[in-house]
Amino acid sequence: MSTCAVRLNQLSKQYPHSVKRAVADVSFEIEEGAVFGLLGPNGAGKSTTVMMLCGLMRPDSGSISVFGLDMPENGVDVRKRVGVAPQEIALFPMLTAYENLFYFGRMYGMGSSDINSQIKRYLSEFGLNEKKNKIVATFSGGMKRRLNLIAALLHKPKLVILDEPTAGVDVQSRNMILGFLESLTNEGTTIIYSSHILEEAERICSHLAIIDEGKLITTGTRASILADHNDCKNLEQIFLKLTGKNIRD
C-alpha cells in the first residue's frame, strides 16, 4: 500500500494589492514514488503552490504536510528531505561545476566523501564529468540545466520538485533528463514536475493536476485523466479543453 508523500488541504494564497487569490482552496495528495505533474497556463498558481511547498511562502489558509510533517512548523526537517531545481539556474557562475556541487553539498551538511561520491555519480550520469573543473559561466544552457538538477539531488532527497527542468535545452539534453527522472522513480523518489511541455508530462508523469486561475481543475492518475477525456487525443488537447484557448499573461 502506497503512503502519502505530500498532502495539500484547502491551500490558499492572495498577494498584497491583488484582487484575486493566486491559489484558491487547492487540495491534492501525492503518493510516495509518484511523478506528479503540476500543470497550468502562465499565472495559474503553479509557482505559488511550489513556493508554499518549499517553505518559501506562507499560505494564508489551508495546510501542507510533507511525509507526515506539517509545514511550515517542520520546515527545517521537511527541507532536508526535499530537493528543488528552480526554473532559474541557481548556481554560482564563477565557480566550477565541482566547486558548485561541493559547496551545496557542504551546505546540505554532507561529509566530503559522501559529496564526492554523489558528484562523481551524477556528473557521469549527466555527461558532465569532463567539464567538472570548468567554470559554469562557460557552460551551454543544457549543461547548466543538468548541473542545476544535480545540485537538487546531491543530498538524496525523497521528494524532488522540478520547475521547468528542461526549459531551453536541446533534444538530447531533454531526453537525458527525462530518462534520468524515470530511473529516479525506480529508487522510490517522489517527483513534483511543473512544466508547460505537456508532451513531457504525458511521458513521465504517473499522476497529474491541472490548475488554472488558482483553482484545481482536475487531478488523478494520468490514465484516469486520459480516460475521463476520451474525446481528446492527448494531454495537450485535454489541457486546452479544461483551461481554454485564451492567451494568458
Add this chain to the structure above:
Amino acid sequence: MKVFATIYKEFLLLIRDPGGMALIFIMPLALVIVMALVQDAPFRDYQELRLEVLFIDHDKDSLSAKVMTAFKASPNVNIVLKSDTIEAKRLVQAGKFKAAIVLPQNASADLRRKTRQLISNVFANFGLPAETDSAELPVIDIKIFFDPAIKSNYKQTLSGAVEKIAANVQTEWVLDELQQQLSEGRSETPEKITFDVSKIMRVNQRFASENRYQGLMLNSVQHNVPAWTMFAMFFILYPLAGNFIKEREEGSMLRLRLISGSQWPVITGKFSFYFLICLVQFLLMIAVGIYVMPWLGLTKLVLGSNPLGILVTACSVAMAATGYGVLIGVYFRTPQQALSFGSVSVVILSAIGGVWVPVYVMPEVLQQVSRFSPMSWGLESFNDLFLRQASISAILPNVLRLVGFALVALGTSVVIHKSRTVV
C-alpha cells in the same frame, strides 16, 4: 564546516574577479597615498607654519634692528626686505607674500622719547628729580598689511609675533631708561645691567604623554593613513553588498534559501571572509604608511606602543564595516539601491567621522553629530593609540561601540534575511 565552506567559496569568487580585487586592495592604497600627499600641505600649514613676510624699514635704527633680529630667530617667519610701502602692498595684494610689516620713520626715536617721558613722569610722581615732559606723543604705528586670502591662524601668529617683539623691546628700553635716569647726577655711574626678558618668564611647551613618542603630532600621515584605511574598510560594502545581491539575482541565493540551516552559515561565512579582507586591507595600508610614505617624502607612520590595542581596534572596525556591508546587501533588493545608498552613506559617515578633516576643526554641531559615526569611534581609537599612547582600557568604550554597531547590523541582517525565507 558550512561557514568554512562559505569562506572558501567567497575566496574563490574573489580571486576570479580582478575588478573586485582591484577595488578591495589597489584602490584603497592609491586613495590613502593620494590623500596623504594632498593633505600634507594643509597639515604643515597648521603645524609647520613658515610665512614669507615683507619688512619695510622706514626707521633704520635700533628698533628695526631689534625687530629684524627677533624675526631672524623665529622659525615661523622669513623676512624679505623692501623699501617701498606701496610696492609691498601691491605684492601682498597680489598674493605673492602673506603680509608686509611697515615700521614707521623715527620709530626708534619716538620710542626712546616715549620711554624717557614715561620714566620721568614716574620719577616726578614720586618726588624724584626728573625733567617732566607733558607733550602728547603720538602712538608708534607699526602697520601690518595682510593678504586678504590669509588664513586666520596665520594672521594671529604674525600679529602675535610682532606684538611680542614690540613688548620685549619696550620692556628692555623702559629698563634701560630707568637705569639711565637713576644714574644721572651721580659721580659714579654703575655698570649698566642688561636685561634678557626671556629669562624672567617663559612659556614652556610640553606634550602630555611622557614616553619615547613624546612630540609626535597629528600630521598628514598620522591622520590620513588610519582615516582612509577605515574609509576603505567601510567601502567593503561595495563588493560585499554587490555580491549578496548578485547571488540573489543569479539564483544561487534561492538555492541556499531552500537548504535548511544554511541562512546563518551563509551570513556568518560572508561576514568572516570580508572581515578577514578588511584586516588584510588594514595591514596593507599600515605597511604603506610605514614603508611607502617616507619614500614619497612624507613622514613615516608611527604606530605607538600598543600593538594589541591596534589589533583590537582594527578588528572592531573590520567588524563594524563588514556588519554594515552585510546589512546593506541584505536590506536592499537591487544593486542600484544598495550601492548608491551604501556609497553615499559611507561618504557621509566618513565626513562626519573626521576622515576628511579632523573633527576638532569642524563646527560644534558637526562635532556633536560625529559622535554617532562609527568611523569617528575608530579614528578616535587610532589617534589615542598612535598619538596618546593609550591603554586598552582607554580605547575600550570606542571598541565596544564599534562591536555593538557590528552586532546590531548583523542581527538586523539575519532577521531581515530570515523574514524573506518563511521557514
